[in-house]
Amino acid sequence: DGGITQSPKYLFRKEGQNVTLSCEQNLNHDAMYWYRQDPGQGLRLIYYSQIVNDFQKGDIAEGYSVSREKKESFPLTVTSAQKNPTAFYLCASSIGTFPDQPQHFGDGTRLSIL
């Protein structure tokens, strides 16, 4: 079955530690995205990548970093510089970046900073 896998589902880290969230897709999609969701709010775009070895900042990139070395993988690192990292993180992918090519989402990782 094709899809997007985010792991782990729940992640706990101590304050001041960097943490990396995994996102893998086997849909052969070119574009991948990371969003953050906070309670009562919509999804906000952190980073996106239209093609391998290329990525761009979204609306709330501060304190985050990404890499796109393989088409299937788009890991997100939450650094210690992120002031309020506790949130629900969603990864998505799309065939391309035309608006009629909808994004498909993984089931998310809930990050809690202790």
Add this chain to the structure above:
Amino acid sequence: DQQVKQNSPSLSVQEGRISILNCDYTNSMFDYFLWYKKYPAEGPTFLISISSIKDKNEDGRFTVFLNKSAKHLSLHIVPSQPGDSAVYFCAASAPGGAQKLVFGQGTRLTINP
């Protein structure tokens, strides 16, 4: 600055009746709009979309209406079913070569038997 707003955090509808979810936007550059549905502990799934050159798009029980002059879109679900109970997000994108979606806050729809 909330460019996409869903002013109703929740909506309760009787099974079999029509559900109407609303969304307002402020950015006149938005040219494509989407609705996503989200169940708890899962990622959103794409439901239906509409281009700004249209004012209506229909897919089975789901219809999206766009009123550009009012900067308003709505999702109609007829008839509503218990499985429709979920959080619904509207999203918008502007032209520019990258699919940078801006999401509303979501509306929790509950279908009562």
